[in-house]
Amino acid sequence: MVTTIYDPTFERHFKGHKDGVTALCFHPNTIQLVSSSLDKTLLVWHLTKSERAYRFIAHKDSILDVCYAPSGEIIASASKDRSVRIWVPKVTGQSIDFKAHSSAVRSVQFSPDGEKLLTASDDKNIKLWMVCQSRFLMSFGGHTNWVRCAKFSPDGRLLVSCSDDKTIKVWDIISGQCIKTFNEITGPAAYVEFHPSSAVVGSANVDACIKLYDLRTGSLYQHYAAHKGSVNMIKFHPKGNFILTASSDSTVKVLDLLEGRPIYTLKGHAGNVTSITFSEDGDFFASGGTDRQVLIWKSNFCKDKPSKIPRQLISSSSKQEFDNMDEKLFANNDKGKDDVREEHDQEELLQTLEELDLESNGNHCKGSIAKIPRKKIEPEVIDTKNIKSLERHHIANVLIPQDQTLAYVHSSSQFIKAVEALCDQVQSLHDTVNILEQRLTVLEEANRK
Known part of the structure; x- marks a missing residue:
């Protein structure tokens, strides 16, 4: 290798x-x-x-x-x-x-x-x-x-x-x-x-x-x-x-x-x-x-x-x-917070x-x-970057609200099937993106010449 x-x-x-x-x-x-x-x-x-x-x-x-x-x-x-x-x-x-x-x-x-x-x-x-x-x-x-x-x-x-x-x-x-x-x-x-x-x-x-x-x-x-x-x-x-x-x-x-x-x-x-x-x-x-x-x-x-x-x-x-949302969350809590500083630090x-x-x-x-x-x-x-494994490794950027997940997942087997289907779709998209990246690289090299 x-x-x-x-x-x-x-x-x-x-x-x-x-x-x-x-x-x-x-x-x-x-x-x-x-x-x-x-x-x-x-x-x-x-x-x-x-x-x-x-x-x-x-x-x-x-x-x-x-x-x-x-x-x-x-x-x-x-x-x-x-x-x-x-x-x-x-x-x-x-x-x-x-x-x-x-x-x-x-x-x-x-x-x-x-x-x-x-x-x-x-x-x-x-x-x-x-x-x-x-x-x-x-x-x-x-x-x-x-x-x-x-x-x-x-x-x-x-x-x-x-x-x-x-x-x-x-x-x-x-x-x-x-x-x-x-x-x-x-x-x-x-x-x-x-x-x-x-x-x-x-x-x-x-x-x-x-x-x-x-x-x-x-x-x-x-x-x-x-x-x-x-x-x-x-x-x-x-x-x-x-x-x-x-x-x-x-x-x-x-x-x-x-x-x-x-x-x-x-x-x-x-x-x-x-x-x-x-x-x-x-x-x-x-x-x-x-x-x-x-x-x-x-x-x-x-x-x-x-x-x-x-x-x-x-x-x-x-x-x-996210920070803005977090600041709003903490704004209400900060009103009731006492500003207490611990006198002893790690040196002490x-x-x-x-x-x-x-x-x-x-x-x-x-x-x-x-x-x-x-x-x-x-x-x-x-190095597994260029190895196409038979295993379905991942789902990338899948946004599934938990209430919806719990609604349609009635058993672990159904959940696994749903995950595998999404894996297939993502793998297909990933392969397409790789092909497009290769074409883009060829075009960039051609333009440089």
């Missing part, structure tokens, strides 16, 4: 966990990568210098999620032991913890400004905390089953959550109210995330598909049946034109949201791929799985091609329209961590671990 400078490439391989990897997060400056695992530990890998990884131990049960603060100075982890722990990622492994929920905590994320922390749990609740002093702010209740994931919007004004009750909910942080609910028909979402524009929400579904919902219309925007196993996680590229997917079929895929199709399939894991993440600039991404491995890849596909005109998934006018939290009697003895931090052996593996990148 001929490769190009725009194809993703495998960079590094890490192995140190004793059980499956559950979550990954790059340092904001891409100098470190933190991974969490079912083995109850965190590993902080150094990417820019030849230092051994740090292993942090303090949780009493599996760690299910981990993330860096926007400043990169602290890390938050969520565990099955019902606690959230705040770490200073240094060799001593200092940390403080607090009981966040009455059941396993599955998701944790810092707000864009780094002042708040969002958690989601099997106790069916989503909670918002102040990072400093670990102070509880408010709870978001409405799900009727385990909440798998909860995320901030890039502007920090909305939340999105998914649950085993087969719903995806969008919340207004100021009022604490649910403003939109999307109902999944065949299977629940395992992971949700906002598009960088804040106008679209993406979901990874256990029924092997990826869905994008348009918050402006409240309808399905794109649908991809790109995997053969459940999709465990998705991540939008920071520029918003690509999405990364991780699946139990042992593959990672790159989807082009502008063309509405998968463009790369990445192989390298020996089991389920459970976690993925992009670096803040989008130049690198990482994947982790049940095989205990962490693989680092270079994106390349996000490089600007000189012959192509820049395009966007959400046009500037559409985004402005770090100072507090230093002053408190923190758990940093040998039982909680093993310091540096043995240098990772360079086991020879052969990750594979498959």
